[in-house]
Amino acid sequence: MCSVCGCSEGETTIEHSHEHQHDHGTDQNHTHDYGVGAAHAHAPGLSQARMVQIEQDILSKNNQYASANRDYFSQQGILTLNLVSSPGSGKTTLLTETIALLKEQLKLSVIEGDQQTTHDAERIRATGVKAIQINTGKGCHLDAHQVGHALENLKPASESILFIENVGNLVCPASFDLGEAHKVAILSITEGEDKPLKYPDMFYAADLMILNKMDLLPYVDFDVEQCIQYAKQVNPRIKIVQLSAKTGAGMESWVQWLKASRSVQLIDYTAL
Amino acid sequence: MHEMSLCESILDILEQQAGEQNYHKVSTVWLEIGALSSVESDAMRFCFDAVMQGSIADKARLEIVTVQGQAWCSLCNKNVMIEQRYDTCPVCGDFHLQINDGEQMRIKELEVE
DSSP, X not given: OOSSSOOOOTTOEESSOOOOOOOOOOOOOOOOOOOSSSTTOSSTTOTTOEEEEEEEETTHXXXXXXXXXXXXXXXXXXXXXXXXXXXXXXXXXXXXXXXXXXXXXXXXXXXXEESSOSHHHHHHHTTTOEEEEEEOTTOSSOOHHHHHHHHHHHOOOTTOEEXXXXXXXXXGGGGOOOSOSEXXXXXXXXXXXXXXXXXXXXXXXXXXXXEEOGGGGGGSOOOHHHHHHHHHHHXXXXXXXXXXXXXXXXXXXXXXXXXXXXXXXXXXXXXO | OHHHHHHHHHHHHHHHHHHHHTOSOEEEEEEXXXXXXXXXXXXXXXXXXXXXXXXTTTTOEEEEEEEOEEEEETTTTEEXXXXXXXXXXXXXXXXXXXXEESOOEEEEEEEEO
């Protein structure tokens, strides 16, 4: 239980301490009172039954937290990326290799999401970069509230890049905005080229698709052109980078995209 | 199974609204779910019953109103109906469609006491 907002985290655990503040927004609602009686009631005898119109987005609470996170990132000039993929696509390796390339030039930090263990956060911390682990317990995705808590402990530097490595899952994280600037979908070529069609919500929500493990192309039946066509069919705006985090081939395109996205994020910030 | 956390969000809203709208029991919940939202209606029903157990919406009836997917085709200059995100325009076959309906996940209305 949080001390300030009284939220119950269920099975979620976040490393380190637990003090925070956040805004609880309000929504506009209105009631239609049909008076005392069975008006609009579906069962006879329920004299107190009445209808209430709510018109509220199911994800409104998550979206309020996401919006608060986004404001914070904007005020601090932080570029935040939500990395999503199936388990085993190489997200953590991509991160450690990206950190190795960039940590002398840019301030970086990482939020790691997994159901259990702090293995990934430990891998990141071994590179010398700040990282915090969120364990979602049985949860299949991170939500904006958990990320808000993690931010209070992680305290990412202003003008930095924050990577959020979501739980390995191509379905659920698509619906939950964390306040990020972009979702980045990572697809390894040991998976099928039709993943963008099988999990269209995720590839629709992403602004960049990274095709990882390209060094394995000679050994697998993966049709790169077909995969790109499927991704563009689901999301005509999506950008695509092909790379191998292991060999380093193609990493320069990813780094170029990161730097360009950071420059865009900083336009607002420097204008303040 | 993010339907579980969606149902928990629904319960949060029902509990929050109970004070504001002055009710103590919810007997029916109407949801509007877009065909292009990543919600599986059967999974939603299953989770709904489980999550509402023991709450102000215990044994409440869940009514799901499905909204068809709709997108704007800039070549045809009109709205077309689609079933999946990757559908091409049923008229001209182009896939540069702008989705404009069918992505919602909303609580529409409640029957309360």
